[in-house]
Amino acid sequence: MKSRFYLKFTGRYLVRVVTLLIAVSIVSFILVSLSPVDPVQQYVGAVPNVSVEQREKIAEYWGLNDPPAERFMNWGKALLHGNFGTSLIYRRPVADIIKEKFSASLALMITAWIFSGLTGFAIGCLMGIFHGKWQDKILKKLCLTMCSIPTFWIGIVFLMLFSVKLGWFPMGMSVPQGVAAEDVTFLQRIHHLILPALTLSFLSFANVALHTREKLVDVLESDYVLFAKARGESRWSILKNHGFRNIMLPAVTMQFGSFSELFGGSVLAENVFSYPGLGAAASAAGMGSDVPLLLGITLFSALFVFIGNMLANIIYGIVDPQIREGYINESNNR
Helix, strand or coil, X not given: XXXXXXXXXXXXXXXXHHHHHHHHHHHHHHHHHCCCCCHHHHHHCCCCCCCHHHHHHHHHHHCCCCCHHHHHHHHHHHHHCCCCCECCCCCCEHHHHHHHHHHHHHHHHHHHHHHHHHHHHHHXXXXXXXXXXXXXXXXXXXXXXHHCCCHHHHHHHHHHHHHHHCCCCCCCCCCCCCCCHXXXXXXXXXXXXXXXXXXXXXXXXXXXXXXXXXXXXXXXXXXXXXXXXXXXXXXXXXXXXXXXXXXXXXXHHHHHHCHHHHHHHHHHHHHHCCCCCHHHHHHHHHHCCCHHHHHHHHHHHHHHHHHHHHHHHHHHHHHCHHHHHHHHHHHHHC
């Protein structure tokens, strides 16, 4: 029974991801086609003596003179064969650029994701424990303020404070300037990583903290917690046996669901700190009208966010057997 459920579960997610990628492909291609930016002009740039005939040849080579529907079909056929096209900016295959840039961004996003989750959960627990007291009020106002501050503004403030004024961290980049890649040490990479990761983590930790606070307050005000207090259980025992156990699942689900915010925030954070990752590549592709690279990054980001949400649902079912049994019963009823 369970094996059949897992097969249906996997098949359902495969259908969803294929549908999602098709929808994202269509919408992205339409938006890029409607862009007023001329890709030929962006490709030529400030190069002088480029005749009209040469521009026409470039447009014909890229298929820009073909109808949009035909261009989309040609692009889709190339995708099915694993060909994402060639980047107009980097003059390299899009798949290679995404792989290279994502590997550079992965350490940044993982560090920021872990830091935001742990910090948000800890602050949310503190607010829930001191509900209604001055500690709760101060931390709640801080989290509400952080939710309304743009990522790029936080990055600029951190640069001015920790890099310019205090000199604790470098101004940007992922490695020191003028140092060969093979000569860069692990500590140097960590030193360049801390400030961008800290900036990126501020994007989602406040939401996790506020969500955890509300869940913990609901648990501490429930009837079974009041009964536990009447039996003489200590405050720490109540938090360990009833509070943390019940708020862990919602916090994990929300943290995995924050992949979209994390990926979107990396575009701003990487540009502020000149970090050579996938976010900076997406920004460069948009500004330079690099259509193949922009579409490739869009599809990859959609798949990245989908995987995050899928992992949240899987972990939710593993940790809570009742959720898994509910899915099985629902599948059997169908």
